[in-house]
Amino acid sequence: EAQVTQNPRYLITVTGKKLTVTCSQNMNHEYMSWYRQDPGLGLRQIYYSMNVEVTDKGDVPEGYKVSRKEKRNFPLILESPSPNQTSLYFCASSRPGLPGDTQYFGPGTRLTVL
Amino acid sequence: AQKITQTQPGMFVQEKEAVTLDCTYDTSDQSYGLFWYKQPSSGEMIFLIYQGSYDEQNATEGRYSLNFQKARKSANLVISASQLGDSAMYFCAMRGRNNFNKFYFGSGTKLNVKP
Numbered sequence: 001e002a003q004v005t006q007n008p009r010y011l012i013t014v015t016g017k018k019l020t021v022t023c024s025q026n027m028n029h030e031y032m033s034w035y036r037q038d039p040g041l042g043l044r045q046i047y048y049s050m051n052v053e054v055t056d057k058g059d060v061p062e063g064y065k066v067s068r069k070e071k072r073n074f075p076l077i078l079e080s081p082s083p084n085q086t087s088l089y090f091c092a093s094s095r096p097g098l099p100g101d102t103q104y105f106g107p108g109t110r111l112t113v114l
Numbered sequence: 115a116q117k118i119t120q121t122q123p124g125m126f127v128q129e130k131e132a133v134t135l136d137c138t139y140d141t142s143d144q145s146y147g148l149f150w151y152k153q154p155s156s157g158e159m160i161f162l163i164y165q166g167s168y169d170e171q172n173a174t175e176g177r178y179s180l181n182f183q184k185a186r187k188s189a190n191l192v193i194s195a196s197q198l199g200d201s202a203m204y205f206c207a208m209r210g211r212n213n214f215n216k217f218y219f220g221s222g223t224k225l226n227v228k229p
Binding site for chain 1 (some may be wrong): 118120122147149151157158159161163166205208209215216217218219220221222
């Protein structure tokens, strides 16, 4: 089954404790992206990657890091989480070629930073 | 700058009636794609429908259709014969040609279908 997986699905942590949210896709997509969803703001892009070792900032990259060492994986790293990073996070993947290539989303990770 | 605007934070519709969810966009790209996604209370994002900026006909997918008015920069989603399972958040999104790596989402519309 074609899918994007994220782990963990739920996470409660404390300020400053480094964490990683994993994302993996099995569709051989070149393009992957991370979003955060906050009430009233919709989804905002954090980082995206066009292919292995190619990443770039989205609209809200502060406080986040990513890496793309393998095509299927795109982890999101919070080196020193803060309460304002409490949010619902989505990973997505797609083919990169045309505007019509829709994204396939993971199930989401609900993060709470105390 | 690219921007998506959804002006209806919440809407109600009677079961079996049609409903239109509004979406306007702002872009300087000549070629772009417009998407609608559904987010039920369980949280996942479900792709519904796509419209390309150069598509001459409005997109349709089952009970979903997209009322695309390019000159007005609007891409409204029409759901016909609403069902209780249509109750969800709906997001309009855009992907540009000049930078097709960036997706822009609206703030969403919460649709409630009444029995």
